[in-house]
């Protein structure tokens with residue numbers, strides 16, 4: 001069955017957000033709903049209608065996102081939900097196809113999203129593009145290796161997050177271009193980051209902030225909450241939930257980590273971090289990271305040629321790719337990718353392919369993470385010319401590892 005699909009108007013917000021609340025088993029506080037509404041681009045919403053009932057929804061944030069070597073307009077897919085009464089009838093599939101066609105028409109070459117479940121989006125050509133490490137570091141395992149960076153000019157200051165908002169924004173802006181996956185935050189996203197009503201705290205207390213600064217400027221910040229817990233005999237057993245930690249240089253970064261790890265009355269720090277966060281190098285005993293690993297951003301190349309010619313490459317490469325793409329058929333076929341560390345082009349070709357791969361594999365590698373080599377070893381890509389996958393994987397790889405750091 002086919003369902004008419006169209007954007008919603010502002011006065012349909014209540015039905016639209018009702019589908020989200022039902023799908024996510026979520027009861028938003030009215031203030032949360034208002035915040036969400038304020039950050040909704042209504043002309044980029046889509047609703048699938050069953051008669052006059054909104055049965056499925058999605059939307060897009062128009063982001064500027066860092067990619068290897070630059071920044072691009074990226075469609076940040078959000079607010080995906082189908083009413084429980086209408087599941088498994090193909091509504092999400094219809095929404096996804098329409099959304100991708102709209103994104104292409106608007107001229108964005110790349111779409112990205114956070115998935116509630118990792119099984120959902122591969123079928124629409126999204127690939128797992130960044131990973132995150134969930135850490136649980138006990139205070140007794142938080143010693144740093146000798147030689148970890150430090151700067152005697154730096155000091156930690158305690159600040160009220162809302163009072164230093166402009167400073168936090170400026171630190172974030174200054175590091176934004178370094179790591180693929182980070183995206184520019186508008187005022188609504190900053191409001192969400194700093195939101196601190198009781199329902200935002202989720203039992204973990206007020207949002208707290210420390211700054212790393214020298215006499216000239218602030219060089220980094222950490223945002224966190226602390227669950228104040230006590231053992232049976234009154235021993236302190238607090239749990240610090242690290243929300244954000246950004247710094248302009250390694251010494252400030254190290255000092256901020258030490259500040260949260262050594263906080264009085266705290267027994268452990270929990271955080272989700274990029275896979276190459278320097279904490280993975282600084283801890284003397286890496287076992288105390290207690291790391292578990294998971295998917296973070298999923299990326300879809302909406303226009304393979306525009307996307308591949310709009311990023312930088314780590315090494316020269318010249319390969320013919322045979323791309324399979326059922327959902328965006330304009331991508332399917334052969335593309336010659338020619339790139340060196342200064343420029344790149346991706347053009348249609350009739351030449352014999354060096355590598356055959358699904359479009360999701362390119363999305364997964366686009367931000368410089370993922371591993372085409374591992375996918376090849378796992379039999380998920382077909383190499384026609386010996387060494388072509390290795391050359392492609394090397395050229396696409398990037399440091400630092402991709403990571404968005406804020407669910408949208």
Ligand SMILES: CC(C)(COP(=O)(O)OP(=O)(O)OC[C@H]1O[C@@H](n2cnc3c(N)ncnc32)[C@H](O)[C@@H]1OP(=O)(O)O)[C@@H](O)C(=O)NCCC(=O)NCCS
Pocket residue numbers: 023024056080081082083086087088089090091092093094114115116117119120123
């Ligand atoms: C995820 C969700 C949007 C799927 O909507 P839907 O309309 O039922 O999806 P479709 O009927 O179009 O499913 C398309 C395919 O995906 C599969 N699929 C969809 N959701 C799935 C899930 N959660 N787990 C496993 N498979 C899923 C379907 O089985 C179907 O497979 P097929 O093509 O092999 O038959 C819906 O279940 C939902 O609202 N979930 C709760 C909210 C949520 O998690 N949203 C996603 C936020 S990122």
